[in-house]
Amino acid sequence: MSQDWDPKFPEGPPANYDPERPFADKEAMIEMREYVVRRKAIDMEKAKILKERVRECYLREGVNHLQNCKELADRYMKSIKNANYGRGDSGPNAQQNWQKGKFVFE
Numbered sequence: 001m002s003q004d005w006d007p008k009f010p011e012g013p014p015a016n017y018d019p020e021r022p023f024a025d026k027e028a029m030i031e032m033r034e035y036v037v038r039r040k041a042i043d044m045e046k047a048k049i050l051k052e053r054v055r056e057c058y059l060r061e062g063v064n065h066l067q068n069c070k071e072l073a074d075r076y077m078k079s080i081k082n083a084n085y086g087r088g089d090s091g092p093n094a095q096q097n098w099q100k101g102k103f104v105f106e
Contacts, residue, residue, distance in 0.1 A: 010035070013031075014028045014031040014032055014035065016028045017029065043079065043082060047079040
């Protein structure tokens with residue numbers, strides 16, 4: 001295997017994807033799905049890094065962790081909400097992705 005291999009991914013969503021008619025261009029739909037999966041994976045990894053930083057901060061600060069780690073803990077909580085980390089998006093109150101036969105990408 002080559003050491004030089006570096007995959008190149010598009011920076012944003014595909015330009016030819018139409019959210020009103022997602023199945024019109026199947027290639028664009030697949031590219032959009034891959035883009036969404038990549039973004040979610042990146043967001044989850046960021047949440048894992050923040051979790052480790054919060055853990056280290058709690059251990060380092062001891063009894064003062066409530067004051068000294070508050071901003072970091074708030075950033076972590078926002079990141080897990082945005083990334084749907086864990087089971088936050090499951091259950092009867094979860095947002096439905098299938099609406100009227102169309103798949104809605106978030």
